[in-house]
Amino acid sequence: AAMYSGAAAGPPRRDFISVTLGPEEAVGVGGYNNSKAWRRRSCWRKWKQLSRLQRSVILLLFAFLAVCGVISYTSMGEAWKSITNKSLDDQRTEQEIPRLKLANPAVLPAPQKADANHGDYPELSLQKPPKLSHVRRGPSNLQIKAPQRDTRVKTRHDTMRAVEELVQEDKGEKTEKSIISWRGAVIEPDQSTEPPSNKIMEPEKPSSVEAEDQKEPVPINERQLAVIEAFRHAWKGYKEFAWGHDELKPLSKSYSEWFGLGLTLIDALDTMWILGLKEEFEEARKWVANDLVFDKNVDVNLFESTIRILGGLLSTYHLSGDSLFLEKAKDIGNRLMPAFKTPSKIPYSDVNIGRGTAHPPRWTSDSTVAEVTSIQLEFRELSRLTGDEKFQKAVDQVMKHVHTLSGKNDGLVPMFINTNSGQFTHLGVYTLGARADSYYEYLLKQWIQGGKKENELLEDYMRAIEGVKKHLLQRSEPKKLTFVGELAHGHFSAKMDHLVCFLPGTLALGAHNGLAADHMKLAEILIETCYQMYAQVETGLSPEIVHFNLHAQKGHKDVEVKPADRHNLLRPETVESLFYMYRFTGDKKYQDWGWEILQNFNRYTRVPTGGYTSINNVQNPSNPEPRDKMESFFLGETLKYMFLLFSDDIDLINLDKYVFNTEAHPLPIWVP
Numbered sequence: 001a002a003m004y005s006g007a008a009a010g011p012p013r014r015d016f017i018s019v020t021l022g023p024e025e026a027v028g029v030g031g032y033n034n035s036k037a038w039r040r041r042s043c044w045r046k047w048k049q050l051s052r053l054q055r056s057v058i059l060l061l062f063a064f065l066a067v068c069g070v071i072s073y074t075s076m077g078e079a080w081k082s083i084t085n086k087s088l089d090d091q092r093t094e095q096e097i098p099r100l101k102l103a104n105p106a107v108l109p110a111p112q113k114a115d116a117n118h119g120d121y122p123e124l125s126l127q128k129p130p131k132l133s134h135v136r137r138g139p140s141n142l143q144i145k146a147p148q149r150d151t152r153v154k155t156r157h158d159t160m161r162a163v164e165e166l167v168q169e170d171k172g173e174k175t176e177k178s179i180i181s182w183r184g185a186v187i188e189p190d191q192s193t194e195p196p197s198n199k200i201m202e203p204e205k206p207s208s209v210e211a212e213d214q215k216e217p218v219p220i221n222e223r224q225l226a227v228i229e230a231f232r233h234a235w236k237g238y239k240e241f242a243w244g245h246d247e248l249k250p251l252s253k254s255y256s257e258w259f260g261l262g263l264t265l266i267d268a269l270d271t272m273w274i275l276g277l278k279e280e281f282e283e284a285r286k287w288v289a290n291d292l293v294f295d296k297n298v299d300v301n302l303f304e305s306t307i308r309i310l311g312g313l314l315s316t317y318h319l320s321g322d323s324l325f326l327e328k329a330k331d332i333g334n335r336l337m338p339a340f341k342t343p344s345k346i347p348y349s350d351v352n353i354g355r356g357t358a359h360p361p362r363w364t365s366d367s368t369v370a371e372v373t374s375i376q377l378e379f380r381e382l383s384r385l386t387g388d389e390k391f392q393k394a395v396d397q398v399m400k401h402v403h404t405l406s407g408k409n410d411g412l413v414p415m416f417i418n419t420n421s422g423q424f425t426h427l428g429v430y431t432l433g434a435r436a437d438s439y440y441e442y443l444l445k446q447w448i449q450g451g452k453k454e455n456e457l458l459e460d461y462m463r464a465i466e467g468v469k470k471h472l473l474q475r476s477e478p479k480k481l482t483f484v485g486e487l488a489h490g491h492f493s494a495k496m497d498h499l500v501c502f503l504p505g506t507l508a509l510g511a512h513n514g515l516a517a518d519h520m521k522l523a524e525i526l527i528e529t530c531y532q533m534y535a536q537v538e539t540g541l542s543p544e545i546v547h548f549n550l551h552a553q554k555g556h557k558d559v560e561v562k563p564a565d566r567h568n569l570l571r572p573e574t575v576e577s578l579f580y581m582y583r584f585t586g587d588k589k590y591q592d593w594g595w596e597i598l599q600n601f602n603r604y605t606r607v608p609t610g611g612y613t614s615i616n617n618v619q620n621p622s623n624p625e626p627r628d629k630m631e632s633f634f635l636g637e638t639l640k641y642m643f644l645l646f647s648d649d650i651d652l653i654n655l656d657k658y659v660f661n662t663e664a665h666p667l668p669i670w671v672p
Contacts (some may be wrong), residue, residue, distance in 0.1 A: 073288035218649035220276075223595055225641040228275050230602065230612075231268075234635055235280055238248040238264055239611025246293055250611030259300045262292060267308050267636030269316040269325075270665055274653065275643055289324055294331050297587075298356040302347055303371035304337045306334065307663040308632060310378045314385070315665035326385060333382045333391055340394045344422030347372055347394075366416040366425055372398055373440035376446050377661045384670065399446070403456050409487070410470055411463030413439060431486040432468065433497030433545075438662045440464050441506050445659045448513055451670050461510070465519065468503075476548035476558040480521075481529040483548050494548045498571050501530040501542075502662075503579035508584050508609065512655065527581050530574045531593050533559060540600035541568045541618045561619060567627065569614045570605060572637035572664065579645040583655060594645045601638075 021131050047055070062289040220228075234248075242255030246263040249256055266282050272281040317325035331351070339347035339358040348358040349367045360367065376395040381391035407414055407424035414424040415435040432440060443461035447454055472484050474494060484500050486493045505526035511520035533542040536559045545565035547558055575594055584592040604624045605612045616625035616658060641664060644653060658666040 023273055076212055149276050152465045160340045223646040224643055227639055231275060231639050234611050240610055244287055247632055248611045248630040249628045250607035250613050250630055251626055260298055263308055264632040266312045267632040269312055271635055271640040273319045294335055294353050299352050302336055302349055302351055303375060304379050306375040307661055308487050311661040311663050312667035314381055318668055330386055342419045344419055345397050346417055346419045346422050348419055360419055365420055366418050368435040369413050369415055369417050370436050370438045373402060374442045374662055376442055377449055377667055381667050403460060408469030412467040428489040432484050432500045433501055437499050441502055441662055444506055444510050449659050449669055470572050477552040479534055479558050481558050483529050494550055497545050499573055501573035501577055505580035508580045512584050534597060537618050539604050539618045539621050539624055543618050566618050567616045569631055569635040570638055572633060572641055575638055577643040580640045582645055589648055594642060640664050
């Protein structure tokens, strides 16, 4: 019922209306009077008039809001407490220990100091090492542009338990952040120097890795310790007589310069990391940070500077996570780009990295096919890390052009290509040795690096291997060793460079990645031949080039060595293939063959005052005629492959996660 609260007559005034829902609300029986008590009774009546479902929903909503409020309050409190504690910890850390700043978590563990005081090799006392924490290694999560923190890292240390990374799930995918043990201190990767185009989450406190991620330790064995000792002996000579220069001359206790960019030091960076030589790595890093300058008026070879310097810096960046090496890689990569400014886009062989100019050799306008087609792994990876497509675009254009060229012989390519016309030159000569070798290697490895999607690369590789089998394979006498010769204008030559011994490892890698099974059979046959190139020589060291006997002759071995070819440059190719063969087959004979080679290096090439030297005569054990030069690849490749060959840890540079460039620098395989 409704009623007026005043008469109609009299002066104008405001009228009020009261609406009641029951008889008890009538005038004089508790009508509206705006009191608190009345409002409480009114709200209660309205609440009682709601259905049970409506009341339940409202109560549930209020409960949810209350819970959210409690959680928010707790989170803010914990966050504030964490920030406060971290600030205090940082202040204490700055006072107590030096802090190593890393851009990314390491894919391999921070190097730990290997057993010291072995002395020189003749006095080397080999003992079983203490068990080391097993390291599970893998590449960064390879998104386009910069690498993500999808790594599993366990650092090893002689005196303290390994600190293991936090395993964190994000949208169903595991991303992990490492904590690195360095000089006995727990160091978090610094987030202030992240790679370009990549947002990195803040590091979290370490926690133990789940049980299923843990493996039994894989200790360093006696043969690996011998490799470490050999590296230290070589490094001793370089540090004392050639520090910061390209190559050591161990006999004259001096150095030689090629580019003036510390080639040996840069080539050896990732070897030191893999061998666990943390002190040597740290002093080398300081030189890179303070003394490596590319802004200088010097001509460098595009191929050699790419595989050694750019490849070495990229590899070390991935293994250590230190952004210093990526920044240096970007610098040298940009300075090498003028080489591609040619009419055909086939790059010149030489670049002046200070002036930004490029040119062919003085005597020709040709580049070698191996050189222009064996820089792709490095430049492609540089594009992926920086997000700058120009590097990959330049080298991919070269491969696409070579793919379409005429002048091939069942997939085999000539040795030279003209930078003006873009056509092959010196047609009719086919080899897997110098000037062509790594073309075939990089066909397969680019296909693997890119996730096995680039079919043109695979087609060219498969066709080339068939060409090798059709035109270049022969058998020697008397042991009927299968070898890879050369073809010159239809005439077969039984000449085989030591460089060709990369092929067994490459064939095995292809078979491991699903290619024809007969590739592995051919690899097993060819690695036997490469071993015989050592075993049939007086010093047990292979010459640079051998010729095989095609006809049985009394008193003659399979291998013949000409005087001009009997030098040994400490090359890695046979040891490289032994590593692949052992990794894929587990056959211990490959380790034994490698051990023989290492012993002969120590016997005939080791210089007492530090370093190793190439020799002129592998046929004269009493006087191998040392050449007074230690090539950078002895530390960058030969000893690295030796160490990996003697390891039984398949996760020490896992070949399903890394691909080696032709200078033995491991780069990540791209995965979605």
